[in-house]
Amino acid sequence: MPPAAATRPAPSDLAFVPFVSVDNMMRLVNAIGVEPFLRELAAYIHADFLRWPEFDKTPRVASHSRDGVIELMPAADARHYGFKYVNGHPKNMREGYQTVTAFGVLSSVANGYPVLLSEMTLLTALRTAATSALAAQFLAPRDADVMAMIGNGAQCEFQALAFRAINGVNRLRLYDIDPNATAKAVRNLTAQGFDVVHCLSAEAAVEGAQIITTCTADKQYATILTDNMVGSGVHLNAIGGDCPGKTELHRDILLRSDIFVEYPPQTRIEGELQQLPKDHPVTELWSVMAGTAKGRRDGKQITLFDSVGFAIEDFSALRFVRDMLETHPHFDRLDLLADPDDPRDLFGMLIRAR
Amino acid sequence: MPPAAATRPAPSDLAFVPFVSVDNMMRLVNAIGVEPFLRELAAYIHADFLRWPEFDKTPRVASHSRDGVIELMPAADARHYGFKYVNGHPKNMREGYQTVTAFGVLSSVANGYPVLLSEMTLLTALRTAATSALAAQFLAPRDADVMAMIGNGAQCEFQALAFRAINGVNRLRLYDIDPNATAKAVRNLTAQGFDVVHCLSAEAAVEGAQIITTCTADKQYATILTDNMVGSGVHLNAIGGDCPGKTELHRDILLRSDIFVEYPPQTRIEGELQQLPKDHPVTELWSVMAGTAKGRRDGKQITLFDSVGFAIEDFSALRFVRDMLETHPHFDRLDLLADPDDPRDLFGMLIRAR
Structure with a gap:
């Protein structure tokens, strides 16, 4: 007993x-x-x-x-x-x-x-932002100091702080379909010492930006960026296309970009990549870091980090x-x-x- | 602000x-x-x-x-x-x-x-036991009142209590390769009012039992029961074979049994069933409960609940x-x-x- x-x-x-x-x-x-x-x-x-x-x-x-x-x-x-x-x-x-x-x-x-x-x-908001900024170290133009941010929800400020902490980006151009979201982000980021412009359209936001971050939440095939909005040499940090049926970029942008991904089997299902054929060439981000694949090659290349978030x-x-x-x-x-x-x-x- | x-x-x-x-x-x-x-x-x-x-x-x-x-x-x-x-x-x-x-x-x-x-x-110990006893309601001989239990670890007492609460089984025959494990289970189950026999071999444990529960933990292809130990009419409640490379029953027993499973795609990978060809016929337990498949048909049939635990x-x-x-x-x-x-x-x- x-x-x-x-x-x-x-x-x-x-x-x-x-x-x-x-x-x-x-x-x-x-x-x-x-x-x-x-x-x-x-x-x-x-x-x-x-x-x-x-x-x-x-x-x-x-x-x-x-x-x-x-x-x-x-x-x-x-x-x-x-x-x-x-x-x-x-x-x-x-x-x-x-x-x-x-x-x-x-x-x-x-x-x-x-x-x-x-x-x-x-912690997810922080790690998503840290990953984006880390990827940009290898993919963004070296002298980038202006970032457009389309979609000013919960992730926005974390992205901005990570890009400043890791890449030295201090000038931001913000746009959201809901002006209240932009006003919230402008308020928070101005208080953090950023140089912030509240833009009235996505077209206005991308003007002069070397980095474009898209981070919107609607679960649909959206076109946050059209082809004519993306000039040569830009780095695209595409966060919001992260689930089947949820994308942000026009397909033509993808065809002009070199696409970098976390884990191809997941990105092909969930990322912007779901718009392209299953065998479209992509580069794994880790191999760029490891030096076995090229990141940014020149000043004209459009680089796209098709981020979906990986385990x-x-x-x-x-x-x-x-x-x-x-x-x-x-x-x-x-x-x-x-x-x-x-x-x-x-x-x-x-x-x-x- | x-x-x-x-x-x-x-x-x-x-x-x-x-x-x-x-x-x-x-x-x-x-x-x-x-x-x-x-x-x-x-x-x-x-x-x-x-x-x-x-x-x-x-x-x-x-x-x-x-x-x-x-x-x-x-x-x-x-x-x-x-x-x-x-x-x-x-x-x-x-x-x-x-x-x-x-x-x-x-x-x-x-x-x-x-x-x-x-x-x-x-809660897992409780749900595993409840599922076993529930399956036995549809598969065990109607008059079953003696259960052999081979493997007397953490799951043992819960199985015993579930079979009493749900199927009225009150007589237990216990065996474990570690006599201390059996002693622990005998002590606990005697205190709960069971009629318990401490057996010195698996062969001794199965004598006269209408239900045999196997619940051992080693991650290997083990043979807890050999073919000659399983007589006609018995219900086998096989709990311990639940992971690739981990089984408890000799393959010949499976060939003489009607096999009932939770979710075939999982059991074929993890259960006793991993010893048989991918197309070996099995019956899904839910369909027996729903009345679209037969459970126990007669007093000679050997029924095997090849339990791996399902979500x-x-x-x-x-x-x-x-x-x-x-x-x-x-x-x-x-x-x-x-x-x-x-x-x-x-x-x-x-x-x-x-």
């Missing part, structure tokens, strides 16, 4: 998983500073892209419904396994909810135990957050794992808890 | 997700009672199996490593999306860790927001727990979701939190 337990046994250390709430993520980011956070995060993503072949990779697992999509995005190396849960519901914004919310987990491959549970709504970026972000918690302990301890004294005696643990 | 926030704004209700820790899961199960919990849970699983064609289904997404596997198991209907994270590391037990740990999330399909985060180590069972379990929380509020509220006042102003929320 088990010993009579007068008091409820406390779970052991093995039972607890560090948990970063939204509140603690904000504390962590603010403690480090948004721009330093983005720079450091980009360095983690860069390091993981450089060892791309080491990862266990799969296109994300999507469950589509009428109003949106819910996805699981796993990736693993020999030491860690990570995944993110993320939804995308464009109609949410009109009902007072986030279009995208996310959380994720990092685990030990050796025993399968989670080592971190984290909010990832904020390795989330893996890098979780790894980064976990490392940061060592010096910035902004986390709670969550009783997520059953940990009986005898691992085979799960039932006994339940009975003794009575 | 945003209003100067002297005090940190409290997250709104939208930001919080009900969280059932291990401790709260134990409170919930003990408040309801283990056997009533198993009976009610089986009713939820039954209800979901009856509407099987309504579900968005996929084989689980597995990441295999030398020592184990980490899996994501999603399933969705028109209202809810659920997934489970689960690992399987047979060597863990020797190092003081659980072989299997799990947690899961239930979300609203309409907006993608999680409505429940729950521990699922205990819909976890979906049912999460749905059940969420419903139970309404009358048994054993949960915490977790600040998992970012919820800015203006959903487009995620950055403003971060800045105002300074």
Whole structure:
């Protein structure tokens, strides 16, 4: 018989998983500073892209419904396994909810135990921006200092800060079909010291920009940019075309561009690339970083980063957050794992808890 | 400019997700009672199996490593999306860790927001047992009252309680290669009022049993049961063969049995069925429940439930727990979701939190 337990046994250390709430993520980011956070995060993503072949990779697992999509995005190396849960519901914004919310987990491959549970709504916004700015280091014109941003929703300010922190871009030209969204972004970014122009059309926004970021949310085949709006030498950072049936660029732009992608099997389903034949040539971003493929060749080339977001970026972000918690302990301890004294005696643990 | 926030704004209700820790899961199960919990849970699983064609289904997404596997198991209907994270590391037990740990999330399909985060180590043990006992209702001999249980690890007692709660089985014959595991299970199950025999071999355990449950953990092609150990009329409840390269039954037993499975695309990869050709006939358990396929036909037939565990069972379990929380509020509220006042102003929320 088990010993009579007068008091409820406390779970052991093995039972607890560090948990970063939204509140603690904000504390962590603010403690480090948004721009330093983005720079450091980009360095983690860069390091993981450089060892791309080491990862266990799969296109994300999507469950589509009428109003949106819910996805699981796993990736693993020999030491860690990570995944993110993320939804995308464009109609949410009109009902007072986030279009995208996310959380994720990092685990030990050796025993399968989670080592971190984290909010990832904020972290996804940060890693998406860090990845865009990192890609632009290899693809944008060297002297780029003006960026057009079409779509001024939740992702907009993070993109701007990442491009300043990583590429030195300080001049922004903003446009959104909803002027309130642009006004919000102008207000936030002016307060951050950017030189910001509130534009009244997408055509006006792209004038004089060497980098064009498109980041709109509607789930449809949209044409945010038409062919005549994209001059030679421009770098296109296309964020919003990230799901089947959701694109932002006119097909003719793609045909004039050199296209760079994260993980081709996923981008061909979800990215701007879904508009082109399955064998259209693309370059994997990691191979540009590794030096085995060319990034920008000359000043006339149009480069397109057809970004859909890949699981390795989330893996890098979780790894980064976990490392940061060592010096910035902004986390709670969550009783997520059953940990009986005898691992085979799960039932006994339940009975003794009575 | 945003209003100067002297005090940190409290997250709104939208930001919080009900969280059932291990401790709260134990409170919930003990408040309801283990056997009533198993009976009610089986009713939820039954209800979901009856509407099987309504579900968005996929084989689980597995990441295999030398020592184990980490899996994501999603399933969705028109209202809810659920997934489970689960690992399987047979060597863990020797190092003081659980072989299997799990947690899961239930979300609203309409907006993608999680409505429940729950521990699922205990819940998986309960749903696996409930599913086995539910299957046996349709497959086991009607008068079965003796069950052999080979493998007496963490799952053993839950199986026994489910077979008593749902099928009236009260006599157990236990065997494990580790006599300490059998001693633990005998102690726990005797205390629960079972008539238990501690057997010294698998051959001894199966004597006179109308139901044989195999539930061992080693990741290998094992032969827990040889052909001569399985007489006519027996129902086999094979739980432990649940991953590529991990089986428990001799192939000849499969050839003499009518095989019932959860989701064929997954069972052919992971179950005992991996030993047979890809086109070997099987019957889907849900269709037996729905009355469109036969379960047990006669007293001589050997029925085999080749159980690997399917995502819909976890979906049912999460749905059940969420419903139970309404009358048994054993949960915490977790600040998992970012919820800015203006959903487009995620950055403003971060800045105002300074």
